[in-house]
Amino acid sequence: MPDNVEIFFDGLRRRGHDSMLADITGRLRFDLENDGEVQSWIITFQNGEIAIAQQEGNADCVINMPRDFFEAAISGAKDMRSGWLRHVYLVHGSLYLLRAFERLLPQKPGMSDRRYARLAPSRAKNE
Structure with a gap:
């Protein structure tokens, strides 16, 4: 039976073209650690298309x-950005791709819908 992580990535795989990500290109890898074991997932962003590989x-x-x-x-129970700021996880490489990934996540209750905010280099200094 698929777990929540597999279900999430399968949903991304079936998502199709996403215009919110039309200007994003790159590869993002999650190394998910659990009881000493690591499971890796790669998300490839290519001008609005998303490919997933475990x-x-x-x-x-x-x-x-x-x-x-x-x-x-x-x-949607935890916020990626606050987890990073609290050093819950480590990021190596392009934070821009992490921000693009955040746009794919469900919103926490009471938050504005950040998925529709454009990712722009000029915004980075204001965050």
């Missing part, structure tokens, strides 16, 4: 994260 490999951004935090983030 494998290790090179990426423009690598995120080492506890699996339980990732599960909470994909359910």
